[in-house]
Amino acid sequence: MSQSYRSTRSSAKETQSFEKTIIQGLASDGGLFIPSEIPQVDAETLEKWSSLSFQELALEIMKLYISNEEIPENDLKELIQRSYSTFRSSEVTPLAKDITGNGEHLHVLELYHGPTYAFKDVALQFVGNLFEYFLQRANKDLPQEQRKKITVVGATSGDTGSAAIYGMRGKKDVSVFILYPTGRISPIQEEQMTTVPDKNVQTLSVKGTFDNCQDIVKAIFGDVEFNKKHNVGAVNSINWARILAQMTYYFYAYFQAIKGAQSKVKFVVPSGNFGDILAGYYARKMGLPVERLVIATNSNDILDRFMKTGVYERSDDVAATLSPAMDILVSSNFERLLWYLARDVMASGDDQKAGEILNQWFVQLKTEGKFVVDQAVIKAALVDFDSERVSDPETKETIKEIYQSSQNPKNYILDPHTAVGVCATKRQISKDNDSNIQYISLSTAHPAKFAEAVNDALSEFEGYSFEKDVLPDELKKLSTLEKKLKFVEKADIELVKRTIEEELVKMGLF
Numbered sequence: 024m025s026q027s028y029r030s031t032r033s034s035a036k037e038t039q040s041f042e043k044t045i046i047q048g049l050a051s052d053g054g055l056f057i058p059s060e061i062p063q064v065d066a067e068t069l070e071k072w073s074s075l076s077f078q079e080l081a082l083e084i085m086k087l088y089i090s091n092e093e094i095p096e097n098d099l100k101e102l103i104q105r106s107y108s109t110f111r112s113s114e115v116t117p118l119a120k121d122i123t124g125n126g127e128h129l130h131v132l133e134l135y136h137g138p139t140y141a142f143k144d145v146a147l148q149f150v151g152n153l154f155e156y157f158l159q160r161a162n163k164d165l166p167q168e169q170r171k172k173i174t175v176v177g178a179t180s181g182d183t184g185s186a187a188i189y190g191m192r193g194k195k196d197v198s199v200f201i202l203y204p205t206g207r208i209s210p211i212q213e214e215q216m217t218t219v220p221d222k223n224v225q226t227l228s229v230k231g232t233f234d235n236c237q238d239i240v241k242a243i244f245g246d247v248e249f250n251k252k253h254n255v256g257a258v259n260s261i262n263w264a265r266i267l268a269q270m271t272y273y274f275y276a277y278f279q280a281i282k283g284a285q286s287k288v289k290f291v292v293p294s295g296n297f298g299d300i301l302a303g304y305y306a307r308k309m310g311l312p313v314e315r316l317v318i319a320t321n322s323n324d325i326l327d328r329f330m331k332t333g334v335y336e337r338s339d340d341v342a343a344t345l346s347p348a349m350d351i352l353v354s355s356n357f358e359r360l361l362w363y364l365a366r367d368v369m370a371s372g373d374d375q376k377a378g379e380i381l382n383q384w385f386v387q388l389k390t391e392g393k394f395v396v397d398q399a400v401i402k403a404a405l406v407d408f409d410s411e412r413v414s415d416p417e418t419k420e421t422i423k424e425i426y427q428s429s430q431n432p433k434n435y436i437l438d439p440h441t442a443v444g445v446c447a448t449k450r451q452i453s454k455d456n457d458s459n460i461q462y463i464s465l466s467t468a469h470p471a472k473f474a475e476a477v478n479d480a481l482s483e484f485e486g487y488s489f490e491k492d493v494l495p496d497e498l499k500k501l502s503t504l505e506k507k508l509k510f511v512e513k514a515d516i517e518l519v520k521r522t523i524e525e526e527l528v529k530m531g532l533f
């Protein structure tokens with residue numbers, strides 16, 4: 024099958040290649056890219072897939088979304104091998120089965136065994152290799168000054184910058200610049216980002232707030248001249264390659280959870296920008312018989328409110344919660360789900376019409392801060408999804424409860440994002456009261472990354488020690504390594520642009 028991609032906001036028939044989709048990130052009309060068709064997998068194929076390794080499964084899935092003419096199968100296989108060789112677990116994303124051991128079938132899908140101890144590694148390790156692959160192919164036989172390059176620029180409030188850095192480090196003709204607010208991220212987060220010695224990596228510590236950093240990055244993306252010169256690339260969660268790479272663990276965990284039994288499976292996903300759970304939606308639409316996908320939000324609950332009311336409305340302020348990687352106002356990937364809902368419920372399956380509807384909704388969101396959908400749209404969404412909102416006190420309580428009650432292994436420690444998901448899972452278990460359901464709760468970060476929240480929940484327990492029970496040796500060592508960072512004295516776009524260009528010269532990339 025030859026696969027191509029279209030924009031969610033386009034009412035034209037045009038489609039484009041996978042390569043262009045990945046390099047460009049966002050469509051020029053402001054929409055997101057989606058595959059022109061969702062490939063279908065039948066029961067017989069699923070049966071065959073059920074015994075594959077993570078890497079083998081990734082290859083089978085990705086082959087359906089990337090045509091062989093674009094990336095020959097052997098190259099794709101090699102890209103996948105390389106991307107997951109950096110993980111500490113041979114299974115890449117192992118499933119901790121039945122952690123409570125009391126017949127609840129509560130399984131925790133550990134997505135944090137990559138180099139930065141966070142789930143974003145699963146996608147970003149692959150994206151970095153993909154960028155390099157496309158560039159090397161285009162640059163073959165070209166003299167240095169004509170070589171195409173990608174300059175990745177991003178802002179982070181601390182949690183996600185390191186995954187982008189570790190994804191891009193050492194990649195040929197790729198550079199990465201991550202802006203973060205000076206003094207406003209935790210020591211371990213800063214250490215993770217600044218101790219990467221590769222020449223093509225530069226962290227920029229900007230005097231200002233996270234919003235200042237994000238505004239500068241947005242302005243850089245909007246700067247046509249700078250873009251033309253440096254081919255600025257985004258690796259944020261709307262990039263299609265990230266969604267694609269995340270599909271693998273839904274299939275992989277599903278097969279492990281049912282192990283041949285006739286049971287139903289629910290996935291519960293701590294959600295912010297809706298990228299993680301959207302991969303589960305694609306898996307379901309491809310034919311994986313998932314009973315339901317449960318969205319778990321913290322008090323930044325635009326998704327939960329939408330699912331309950333049909334109103335998609337941004338609030339005025341982001342609440343700072345114990346699960347900061349989910350502190351969002353709008354959920355960027357949600358647009359992709361909305362497109363499918365608009366097409367199937369309102370446009371009788373017409374792709375062109377769906378693009379028009381999406382356009383109207385997002386114009387309204389921009390001008391009025393909200394839009395409202397028909398109840399029929401919500402009804403359709405509830406076939407695939409359910410949602411739960413979890414508060415900070417509940418998050419903390421869940422970390423404690425699982426620490427005390429877990430059996431496999433004993434004293435299992437959740438990070439606060441994972442705890443939001445596990446709290447939501449517990450609610451689902453008691454609502455469903457159905458022993459035929461297996462619950463897969465996605466664990467998105469290692470607890471060591473969120474020391475403050477974890478210690479706050481667990482320090483009252485005798486015998487608990489962060490150093491001993493939580494902190495891996497590899498992260499302990501970071502504080503002894505040399506830091507490489509550049510201070511930017513003022514949150515000013517011209518100053519940041521100048522700094523990037525100076526650094527690119529030093530990297531030999533400009």
Ligand SMILES: *Cc1c(COP(=O)(O)O)cnc(C)c1O
Nearest residue numbers: 294295296297298299348467468
């Ligand atoms: C990014 C992130 C999330 C949220 O994932 P989305 O794809 O944005 O929904 C949850 N937990 C952690 C630790 C993250 O880094």
